[in-house]
Amino acid sequence: MLHELPVLSQPPLPDKEGAPVPASTVPDDFGLTHDATRSADAPLTDPFGRRHTYLRISLVERCNLRCRYCMPADGLAWTPSPQLLTDAELVRLARLFVGAGVTKIRLTGGEPLLRTTIEALADEIGALPGLHTLAITTNGLLLPKKIDGLQRAGVSLLNISLDTLRADRFAEITRRPGLPLVHRAIDEAIRRGYAPVKINCVVMRGVNDDELVDFVRWTEERPVAVRFIEFMPFDGNRWADDRLVPFGEMLQRIRAAVPLERLTEGPHETSRTFRVPGYRGTVGFIASMTEPFCEGCNRLRITADGNLKVCLFGNAEVSLRDAMRDGASDAALRALIGEAVGRKHARHAGMDALSAMENRPMITIGG
Numbered sequence: 001m002l003h004e005l006p007v008l009s010q011p012p013l014p015d016k017e018g019a020p021v022p023a024s025t026v027p028d029d030f031g032l033t034h035d036a037t038r039s040a041d042a043p044l045t046d047p048f049g050r051r052h053t054y055l056r057i058s059l060v061e062r063c064n065l066r067c068r069y070c071m072p073a074d075g076l077a078w079t080p081s082p083q084l085l086t087d088a089e090l091v092r093l094a095r096l097f098v099g100a101g102v103t104k105i106r107l108t109g110g111e112p113l114l115r116t117t118i119e120a121l122a123d124e125i126g127a128l129p130g131l132h133t134l135a136i137t138t139n140g141l142l143l144p145k146k147i148d149g150l151q152r153a154g155v156s157l158l159n160i161s162l163d164t165l166r167a168d169r170f171a172e173i174t175r176r177p178g179l180p181l182v183h184r185a186i187d188e189a190i191r192r193g194y195a196p197v198k199i200n201c202v203v204m205r206g207v208n209d210d211e212l213v214d215f216v217r218w219t220e221e222r223p224v225a226v227r228f229i230e231f232m233p234f235d236g237n238r239w240a241d242d243r244l245v246p247f248g249e250m251l252q253r254i255r256a257a258v259p260l261e262r263l264t265e266g267p268h269e270t271s272r273t274f275r276v277p278g279y280r281g282t283v284g285f286i287a288s289m290t291e292p293f294c295e296g297c298n299r300l301r302i303t304a305d306g307n308l309k310v311c312l313f314g315n316a317e318v319s320l321r322d323a324m325r326d327g328a329s330d331a332a333l334r335a336l337i338g339e340a341v342g343r344k345h346a347r348h349a350g351m352d353a354l355s356a357m358e359n360r361p362m363i364t365i366g367g
């Protein structure tokens with residue numbers, strides 16, 4: 001399997017002198033030291049006191065698009081389906097995490113709407129007591145067909161990926177046609193009252209960065225929240241720092257064309273949000289490379305093959321699938337989860353180190 005990664009082998013982040021240091025004794029980047037002797041009944045709180053209330057669950061590895069920043073150019077050896085989580089395993093894990101304090105779950109992929117049981121899964125997960133928000137990130141192609149069932153299941157937040165407003169460029173970036181379908185999905189989501197509909201746009205220099213202002217103008221009449229995402233390094237996406245357009249530069253280039261007012265956002269919000277005065281929609285920037293937001297991180301991820309990933313850029317993973325299939329009790333799973341969260345680092349290793357580190361292709365993480 002292409003992405004058989006070492007489990008729990010990631011070394012602690014080096015201190016300024018490069019020597020590895022355990023999380024519990026050194027002040028983190030925020031000058032805070034934390035006691036690693038965390039309480040067993042708070043498995044989702046890490047050594048830095050961050051409570052993880054947001055779980056992203058990847059339902060499938062497959063996708064009906066081939067976006068260049070997500071899908072390795074040379075393709076992927078898909079995980080055989082018997083090794084992917086079953087519906088029952090997914091619901092069991094969702095129940096366990098919600099029971100431990102998760103209040104928001106996002107269903108991702110690959111393309112989550114390709115999972116044929118997604119409406120039934122959303123129904124079960126959406127009904128979990130204690131869950132406040134059920135969200136989905138999709139490329140939109142299948143959304144018009146599925147939105148009715150998803151909305152009835154309680155999906156209250158929709159993120160739709162769209163990296164260009166040009167049909168030719170859409171085919172260039174995604175290696176597939178489909179722009180009109182995505183626009184149809186966005187319009188249908190707006191018509192059904194999703195507000196804002198969040199639009200995820202990965203900005204790559206020399207690919208779509210000349211559309212920044214076009215996207216901002218596109219928010220004038222639409223209740224959408226366009227989020228410009230800094231290009232991130234994942235296995236096989238040929239990331240290079242000269243292909244990254246930093247947040248600061250994006251903001252400057254947009255402000256040269258239109259006025260932007262800064263809006264406030266919540267403590268765990270990854271996006272810095274702005275609005276053109278008088279426009280219905282907003283624009284935001286997710287600057288995980290140049291201005292990381294790790295201090296407020298509340299996110300955990302489960303991959304489609306059942307690994308817990310405590311950090312998007314961390315390559316240490318623990319298999320909850322194997323533990324479940326070996327007969328682990330809920331208490332044993334909680335302990336396993338607590339251990340993994342207990343090894344979470346204060347922040348990611350920095351973009352230069354990340355681009356040299358082994359990680360998964362984005363398509364098998366779910367962003």
Ligand code: SF4
Binds near residue numbers: 298310
């Ligand atoms: S890089 Fe890791 S620690 Fe930082 S915000 Fe993302 S998931 Fe959290």
